[in-house]
Amino acid sequence: MSTARGRLRVYLGAAPGVGKTYAMLCEGRRARERGRDVVVGLIETHGRARTAALLADMEVVPRKTVLYRGTSFTELDVEAVLARRPRAVLIDELAHTNVPGSANVKRWEDIEDILDAGIDVISTVNIQHLESVNDVVREITGVPQRETVPDEVVRRADQVELVDMSPDALRRRMAHGNVYPPEKIDAALSNYFRVGNLTALRELALLWVAGKVDDQLDRYRAAHGIAGTWETRERVVVALTGGPEGDTLVRRAARIADRSKGADLLAVHVTRADGLTGTDPADLSRQRALVESMGGSYHQVVGDDVPRALLEFARGVNATQLVLGASRRGRLAQIFTRGVGTEATAQSGSIDVHMITHAEAARGRRRTAWSRAALTRKRRLTGWGMALLGMPVLAAVLVPFRDLVSLPSEILLFLSMVVGVALVGGMWPAITAAVGGSLLLNYFFTPPIGNFTISQPENLLALAVFVVVAAAVAAVVDLAARRTREAARAGADAEVLSTLAGHVLRGDAALPSLLARLREIYGLTSVTLLERTNKPSPDDRVDSAAWRIVASAGGVPCTSPSSADTDVVIDEELMLAVCGRLLDASDRRVLEAFAAEAAVALRQERLSEQAEQAKPLAEADRMRTALLAAVSHDLRTPLASAKAAVDSLRATDVEWSDTDRRELLATADESLVKLIRLVENLLDMSRLQAGVLGLTLRPVPLEEVVPRSIDDLGPLSGMIEGDISPELPEIVADPALLERILVNLMSNAVRYSPPGQRVLVTASRLADHIEIRIVDRGPGIPPDAYERVFLPFQRLGDRDNETGVGLGLALSRGLADAMGGTLLPDETPGGGLTMILTMPISSRAGAVPVEEPA
Helix, strand or coil: CCCCCCCEEEEEECCCCCCHHHHHHHHHHHHHHCCCCEEEEECCCCCCHHHHHHCCCCCECCCEEEEECCEEEEECCHHHHHHHCCCEEEECCCCCECCCCCCCCEHHHHHHHHHHCCCEEEEEEEHHHEHHHHHHHHHHHCCCCCCCECHHHHHCCCEEEEECCCHHHHHHHHHCCCCCCHHHHHHHHHCCCCHHHHHHHHHHHHHHHHHHHHHHHHHHHHHCCCCCCCCCCCEEEEEECCCCCHHHHHHHHHHHHHHCCCCEEEEEEEECCCCCCCCCHHHHHHHHHHHHHCCCEEEEEECCCHHHHHHHHHHHCCCCEEEEECCCCCHHHHHHCCCHHHHHHHHCCCCEEEEECCHHHHHCCCCCHHHCCCCCHHHHHHHHHHHHHHHHHHHHHHHHHCCCCCHHHHHHHHHHHHHHHHHHHCHHHHHHHHHHHHHHHHHHHCCCCCCCCCCCHHHHHHHHHHHHHHHHHHHHHHHHHHHHHHHHHHHHHHHHHHHHHHHHHCCCCCHHHHHHHHHHHHCCCEEEEEEECCCCECCECCCHHHEEEEEEEECCCCCCHHHCCEEEECCCCEEEEEECCCCCHHHHHHHHHHHHHHHHHHHHHHHHHHHHHHHHHHHHHHHHHHHHHHHHHCCHHHHHHHHHHHHHHHCCCCCCCHHHHHHHHHHHHHHHHHHHHHHHHHHHHHHHHHCCCCCCCEEECHHHHHHHHHHHCHHHHHHEEEECCCCCCCEEECHHHHHHHHHHHHHHHHHHCCCCCCEEEEEEEEECEEEEEEECCCCCCCHHHCCHHHCCCCCCCCCCCCCCCCCHHHHHHHHHHHCCCEEEEEECCCCCEEEEEEEEECHHHCCCCEECCC
């Protein structure tokens, strides 16, 4: 008998400290008071007293111990939870990554196993750990989030509850010491927990939860067969035809959406099922970009019944308003068909339909591919020749035999000629042949012979059927010819646009490559992208002095639009000029798409150039700002301590004992040593930035450098436990700089280690490198903040922010890179931070590289 799957409840927060874990524990206690069997699988209190107080009388399943690289860690014990088999279990940090060696890589996979066993789970997660918003959070906060959970895991939850808090309220909670220890509050408030960051993260969380609610509503309406619109949220759909009125419709729809309290804006274009249309793809591309620039989304649906397709799309997205343009059809056409707007309004039901007037409505429909000739000029001339000469010739051939051939047979022969004319020349020659053939049949073959009268009614019916059938056949043949030609053109355009799309997807955005591809496709002599350099006079818009060549492909480039065979205006500043042959109107549509992509490629190149030029300036500005911050923060403390000690010694109103004087002198000395170290770090960092740091690389034995580095720590040396094997080979490094790195790393580890916990320094060989590990048991940092801690002058928060020191880590990494090594952080299993310094082995160490077991 299978067990029903457990239910998952997730508390979602915008940022650490909003109270997810607290809310989860409160819910667990309420459920226990109602008689449910609830246990705690794993809770991270992060040292918060109020959170820890809720655990006082809760049953906690002991964690399991996992050994990794000789160190023990604790993780969620899934087997113990399954053996205990409670009704519900509380498990914190859904996105957590388990220690290597665990049964599952991620904690959410552990939770899936528990749910499959029929046990309910209550968990927590922050919005920045959801996979879909990972890149957005990185852009907002500047911190990459490496611990993520797939959105689908959270979307599958039976209940997602947002734990919301305004940015100001969260910052007040932090200032009161309810989130972080006092020494980390200032750094947290000035970095990750800025008001702007918290506001953006809160909006992301609200939008994500709103999206899940929309999904639930859609599933409910689909399950209950509800086709009507529920106005739970305003959505404005604007229909685009690709015509020139599209820009007006998009802007009007955007204003309607803004007035509707920020309603969603969706643009939709309906294409025919056969893919044949007179729509200009360049116009649609421009209108799509306009929609997206206004915060809307663009969609394309297929349907031959345009009003029905529009309304089906609108109902599918639960839209409340539909924006349509006034018809561009002529009055005669409106008599026979009501038009898209009228049909959509009649069938809209609860959806409000806005009919927007525009300038194009008065001008009528543009001449499209449907109104242009479907056949070549040669075929049309041949058809007219057959109609004007072939019908009389056929009549002359049949006149001698009219007594032998019946009238129906004569009509069939004339009809065959009309069909032939239709096949060759199209509709109008065929209709002309049909009318002329009916007159010839009437005059030469229908009694009374020799005049245009018909004595027998059945002959009149036969001639009428002849004319109707001939016209119908001609219309069908002409339509088939049009469709064939349009299909060929659409296929060619699709192939060209597919080539363009492949060019973009492959990242071949360089202008010369794009222009060369265009030249090859159309067999042109040259393709040139021109940029206006000055404003032309009103009567000379193609002055050659007003243009300069941005990029070209092929032979001699065009120097101005006037020297080109075909030119395409991209915007007020750019124009694409081609030489070699004239392109027809249908080719221009594809040419405009290439022109638009060329403009995008040009802008990308220039933005990249500007970004590269701005990088040194931004880095210099950041360094100046950081230097001021360091002077005001890092240097102030030792200066203040030294000055206070010296002022105390100089005081004449106090009698100091010898012991007091020694303590004051020791304080001043220690402060000045710190000051000297900070100044040396600043100088070394400036040398690294300038690329003038002097290096003396030579083989260095670790068993000599590490003890000296520990001794340099002075009173802190007692907090270091070294474990360096003398059998390790020498490494290539600058001894003084390597010692500086180790001192910085060890002093940082001691500073953040709990009282009584010693910092472990170990080393091991890995292939042709030596890994030196500085292991502490402090609060650690989340993996998503690993790179942030190496920025100069950063003092960051704890696990939920970004822990680090001011200059030491940045300088240490810079020195390691300069010597050909690497410096990377890693999580200490069981809590804490491990800094891994990797240095190359000296070539004289010899031996075949071996890899030590993990």
